[in-house]
Amino acid sequence: MPDTAPFDPQRHRLDMQALMDQADCLVTLDEIERALDQMAAEIGERLGDELPLFFCIMNGGLITTGHLLTRLGFPLEIDYMHATRYRGGLRGGELFWRVSPERPMVGRHVVIVDDILDEGATLAAIINHCEKAGAASVSTAVLVEKRHDRKAVPGLRADFCGLEVEDRYVFGFGMDYQGYWRNAPGIFAPKGL
Ligand SMILES: O=P(O)(O)OC[C@H]1O[C@H](OP(=O)(O)OP(=O)(O)O)[C@H](O)[C@@H]1O
């Protein structure tokens, strides 16, 4: 059912501030910076000579993409796609393509950048899409992987991964809680979730 109540910024602001005030910080900004440095070094070693084509997965991948790609000292191209399966909620559903990639991938070394590999259905579908589109190789880079055994494809891992988090709903550094706090400078989990 669509929410037809008028938007009440004051109520949302107080709720979201309370959420942050009580949240547990799982990863600090310093730890994220170090993880991004390490990922960038590994990506440079493996793909630095390939003129790779990076795709940011909107919305969550936005912040990781910006911070990661400014650490890469070789020529590359950037584009984006927007696939979502949580759509502001706390549980994933069907993958919904808001913007599918139009740029030709034939013969290109493609790197998918996202914030989190949780159940992995999003990344698995995107990898499949890029392979069908003729990419020479498809690599995945995520800031965090969540530890649990509910992966859509058993054993699915990202090629480049900065951090692991425990099996809790997390937000910050691109990841949202009901659409908010993607801007939080760290990775947080709501109290009790
Ligand atoms: O591994 P999975 O369980 O598939 O979940 C990971 C995906 O979920 C989030 O996107 P979401 O669908 O919330 O859209 P958003 O990027 O707009 O937040 C996140 O940015 C990943 O793309």
Ligand code: HPA
């Ligand atoms: O734990 C999460 N937080 C935010 N977005 C997500 N998308 C998948 N899992 C998560």
